[in-house]
Amino acid sequence: MPASPAAPGSTALGEPRSEAGRRRAGRPVGGVLDKAGITAAALELIEKKGYVGLTMAALARSLNVAPSALYNHMESKRDVLLLVEDHLAALVDVSAFGSEPWEEAVRKWAWSYRDVFSRHTPLIPVIAVLPVTDAPQTLAMYETVSVGFRDAGIPEERIVSSIVALESFIFGSAYDVTAPADIFDSGSMAEATPSFTGAVRSLAAQGHERPADVAFSLGLEALIAGLGALRE
């Protein structure tokens, strides 16, 4: 017989019932507070402590709950990451599709997409392999983008490949944003790599504030031009 449990009123989860349970018992709807609450707590934790601080124990603590309680609502930590990912997908700006020329819409989408995930790079390995079924907001983003591509005249068989190509570039570029400024400092090997060292110096001499932005712009414009050329 374990020790007496915490006061029941002290728990904060608003809608602590599984889908199945809710359906069977016909509860007062909701369904939001549960996943929404976990997502909000996870996001706050990530903001304050970063992804290193996002542990099941810390998450439970910030929800005033025992770690094991989380497993009544999620199968694993991966599910928490999925929740966060899907929330972020809704922050990506797809508004220009339908209201602006395709090139401009892609540009805004891509910059926004990269900016959102550059602050959440630990999610990238998760997203990249994530079946879209598990992430409704992400799927909604794909739908909007897809309509935009179709309306712009991209042949239907190429739409998915084009999106994937852009997304791959975006994910890779999100990492760049977080790279240290001196990442290309060749140090003691400088004499052995004159061409590369010269190129690094030459870029540095331009004095760009965010070198990652230059590379991103360069690649993005090339992709937009190249993919746009395939329109009918």
Add this chain to the structure above:
Amino acid sequence: MPASPAAPGSTALGEPRSEAGRRRAGRPVGGVLDKAGITAAALELIEKKGYVGLTMAALARSLNVAPSALYNHMESKRDVLLLVEDHLAALVDVSAFGSEPWEEAVRKWAWSYRDVFSRHTPLIPVIAVLPVTDAPQTLAMYETVSVGFRDAGIPEERIVSSIVALESFIFGSAYDVTAPADIFDSGSMAEATPSFTGAVRSLAAQGHERPADVAFSLGLEALIAGLGALRE
């Protein structure tokens, strides 16, 4: 007084001395067996058990050594990953630079780069933020590519940004290769996302063996064309 140690002859490390120690004592050179041995063992472990199986304990075991012994040679597990990364960089095919037209050289380099790292995606977050000083083989690759870009007439200030743009695309694409085949199956949300679902079906109808290759080719050719257009 701890128990008696293992028989000394049973350890396998060939050159167990730090740089400093070797320098000071003027040992018979070598220096290879240490890092090379660890790298080889790590690679074998990764091949057999994947990155989940690459633990310090497992690595030590495959070297017939106690886990703590590894810390006489490496600061942390990250150093092991670095060693592996740098070894892989040497496998990337840069041979076409200097012997073939720029476009073709970039193509071969990019495909080879993607293929190598698609089997080592857990390293991508490490590489993306890795100061090149710590990875001589990686730096050597950059040098070769850089010379190729310069000889092709890419303006010096743009060389690094062009390489970064390509690399970002390559890293992102490496993840794609590992994605499950049904990643874009919209499942029960299909009716809600007609355009995307149609695009997915349309791509599937083409019957490509490896859809990731289609997207990679599409993006890569766009990048080559776009970056190539900036040559002087």
Add this chain to the structure above:
DNA sequence: CCACTAAATGAATGCCATTCATTTATGAGA
């Protein structure tokens, strides 16, 4: 009022990277 069940609990479990005081073994110099 009872039976059912979702949800919460805390105490494991097992894995992990990393640290540390201690011991072993080897080469250099006397």
Add this chain to the structure above:
DNA sequence: TCTCATAAATGAATGGCATTCATTTAGTGG
């Protein structure tokens, strides 16, 4: 040949982690 310095190996911690499980709590429909 002996001695000393030191690199390297050892095993026993440490602390953190995700996850599991038997048990208890509390709310709902009958």
